[in-house]
Amino acid sequence: xARPGIPEETCKRILIAAGAALLLVFALxxxxxxxxxxxxxxxxxxxxxxxxxTLANYTNVLTSPTLHFTDYFRNxxxxxxxxxxxxxxxxxxxxxAVSRMRFPGRVAIPLFVLAMSMFPPISIVGYLYQxxxxxxxxxxxxxxxxxYSALTVSLALWINMSYFAQIPVDLDxxxxxxxxxxxxxxxxxxxxLALPGIFSAFLLVFIACFxxxxxxxxxxxxxxxxxxPVGIALFEGLHGEVPWGNLMAASAMATLxxxxxxxxxxxxxxxxxxxxxxxx
Amino acid sequence: MACSVELxxxxxxxFTLRGRxxxxxxxxxxxxxxxxxxxxxxxxxxxxxxxxxxAGLEKPTAGSITxxxxxxxxxxxxxxxxxxxxxVAMVFQSYAxxxxxTVRANIAFxxxxxxxxxxxxxxxxxxxEAARLLRIEELLDRKPAELSGGQRQRVAIGRAVxxxxxxxLMDEPLSNLDAQLRTEMRAQLKELQRRLGITTVYVTHDxxxxxxxxDRIAVLNEGVIQQLGTPAGVxxxxxxxxxxxxxxxxxxxxxxxxVKRDENTRVVLRTADGDILLPERLGADLVAQGKERCILxxxxxxxxxxxxxxxxxxxxxxxxxxxxxxxxxSLFLKSGHIVVRAQHEPQPGPAGxxxxxxRLHVFDAGARSSVE
Ligand SMILES: Nc1ncnc2c1ncn2[C@@H]1O[C@H](COP(=O)(O)OP(=O)(O)OP(=O)(O)O)[C@@H](O)[C@H]1O
Ligand SMILES: [Mg+2]
Numbered sequence: 001x002a003r004p005g006i007p008e009e010t011c012k013r014i015l016i017a018a019g020a021a022l023l024l025v026f027a028l029x030x031x032x033x034x035x036x037x038x039x040x041x042x043x044x045x046x047x048x049x050x051x052x053x054t055l056a057n058y059t060n061v062l063t064s065p066t067l068h069f070t071d072y073f074r075n076x077x078x079x080x081x082x083x084x085x086x087x088x089x090x091x092x093x094x095x096x097a098v099s100r101m102r103f104p105g106r107v108a109i110p111l112f113v114l115a116m117s118m119f120p121p122i123s124i125v126g127y128l129y130q131x132x133x134x135x136x137x138x139x140x141x142x143x144x145x146x147x148y149s150a151l152t153v154s155l156a157l158w159i160n161m162s163y164f165a166q167i168p169v170d171l172d173x174x175x176x177x178x179x180x181x182x183x184x185x186x187x188x189x190x191x192x193l194a195l196p197g198i199f200s201a202f203l204l205v206f207i208a209c210f211x212x213x214x215x216x217x218x219x220x221x222x223x224x225x226x227x228x229p230v231g232i233a234l235f236e237g238l239h240g241e242v243p244w245g246n247l248m249a250a251s252a253m254a255t256l257x258x259x260x261x262x263x264x265x266x267x268x269x270x271x272x273x274x275x276x277x278x279x280x
Numbered sequence: 281m282a283c284s285v286e287l288x289x290x291x292x293x294x295f296t297l298r299g300r301x302x303x304x305x306x307x308x309x310x311x312x313x314x315x316x317x318x319x320x321x322x323x324x325x326x327x328x329x330x331x332x333x334x335a336g337l338e339k340p341t342a343g344s345i346t347x348x349x350x351x352x353x354x355x356x357x358x359x360x361x362x363x364x365x366x367x368v369a370m371v372f373q374s375y376a377x378x379x380x381x382t383v384r385a386n387i388a389f390x391x392x393x394x395x396x397x398x399x400x401x402x403x404x405x406x407x408x409e410a411a412r413l414l415r416i417e418e419l420l421d422r423k424p425a426e427l428s429g430g431q432r433q434r435v436a437i438g439r440a441v442x443x444x445x446x447x448x449l450m451d452e453p454l455s456n457l458d459a460q461l462r463t464e465m466r467a468q469l470k471e472l473q474r475r476l477g478i479t480t481v482y483v484t485h486d487x488x489x490x491x492x493x494x495d496r497i498a499v500l501n502e503g504v505i506q507q508l509g510t511p512a513g514v515x516x517x518x519x520x521x522x523x524x525x526x527x528x529x530x531x532x533x534x535x536x537x538x539v540k541r542d543e544n545t546r547v548v549l550r551t552a553d554g555d556i557l558l559p560e561r562l563g564a565d566l567v568a569q570g571k572e573r574c575i576l577x578x579x580x581x582x583x584x585x586x587x588x589x590x591x592x593x594x595x596x597x598x599x600x601x602x603x604x605x606x607x608x609x610s611l612f613l614k615s616g617h618i619v620v621r622a623q624h625e626p627q628p629g630p631a632g633x634x635x636x637x638x639r640l641h642v643f644d645a646g647a648r649s650s651v652e
Binding site: 168170171173174175176177178179180181184188189192193 | 337363364365366368372373378379380389394439
């Protein structure tokens, strides 16, 4: 393919670089747009001659008593972390059981869980509202934690199962013979080796919960329990216009925990932990 | 502290989606305390399954298993002791080192599971002792990925010896080493087992390993014990055709044919490759027993190449190989590939084969078991 004069290797590199650049632009441009707007004083700066940079939007969002940004932020953190921790734990233990132990249903259970998560949320949220009302759960963190857990556990389960499948069963067996109980095998051998998978599952569940909108909109009522996506969507401007600056500043700050988590976990989500386990 | 291991009428079936697979039938074994017992058999005959049942990693379908005084598995009475309560140590076919732990932590692992957990000082001392025994002291801070095959194998053994188990179970621990290292490690293993005096069940498909290592060996095929005895006993008196072919290298030569009298009224075995003259005693016995067909077996070292017409059998040597200390002569016959082991170089071409008359084995042609 390469024309004489241009080595094939160079061609390949150019193509890879171009592809990567395209992907980055595509993924990051909305994010930069958001940052840009959040740092300007007027959202309609595109149609004016001058651009004025300011941090006013941020201070406003953080300090305004009517915007409740910190309440939403706290609620989101609580709901997302409790769900992610619970789901990761359940999915790890369950994933171990279905990928390693012989019992009736070990094939059916993961499929069943997967099927559960396929219901369109809109089709169950109405019923959930009625049910949670009768239980007095509406407008609490629990109202979100339960459905989020139920809907994300299949994601975590399937990720974990695929990671556990890569760990040689002989390691479990060796540990059992070495005197480790099933639980000890899980915590001393399987979990440490499946950490990249478990962290990926944690991260994906956390992100899904942190960004979820529909359930949060329907099952919570006020800043006591509402989460960031709902809270930000309900931001109101002074004269009924959309407060773009505040919206973008709040959104930018809302992505911070996700960026931080990803950066922290990124170094664990590396492959190559398995070297030297078995011969050959 | 040395324990016996006893299996009584053990059956094992696997229940898979495609139905029931019977892997093991009526296994009964008594392994003495301090014994190095070898299970020998071809791939897929159920060696690992048997070892896993002793370890508690598989449950027998029927029968009972006893380690020392304790019944560890008896499905008939609903007894099953979990593997982590059996205090046995196992070296896996795959080594199964924990890749996220250093060599030190790998070896210490069985100790950290003891209840009560020994003090850190004791664990450290025992790990160093085991490492010294296996000459891996300088590797203690490495991870398994940074070790060679032979070193990994030593670590796996170190992990097994560190806590003085009741029984050692070894599943083809040497099968992935190169030939030279294998011979060396084999001798070391034997010496180690003698020194520690721990009852050992050693699994291999390599008859050479079985012959050199075992106090006793059990030859296993298709889930059934074919023969049980000392290596020398099994070699000298194989109880059936399978054992005769499987134990010994090159394997025993076999000729199948009809017991007949030739024109000189001598008793011969009439095979597809011609008549084999039987020694007088043996011929008389076979005739007296009324045997019509049988399989004659003779080991390569018990055949002497002689001039045509001088031996029990006339044939043609096709190839002669010099294997260093001796010569292997091959004959490609209708009966199969016949090998003769000779001290002096035979010449290819027509030759007579003289069989050592007291070293002949006769097997029933139907049951394929030894008649003697
Ligand atoms: N979990 C299982 N389900 C069904 N069949 C099995 C299972 N484990 C083993 N088997 C069958 O049992 C038989 C014996 O297996 P095993 O692993 O004990 O053989 P082996 O003698 O150790 O062979 P190798 O020398 O290749 O290790 C094989 O035919 C195998 O297919
Ligand atoms: Mg095996």
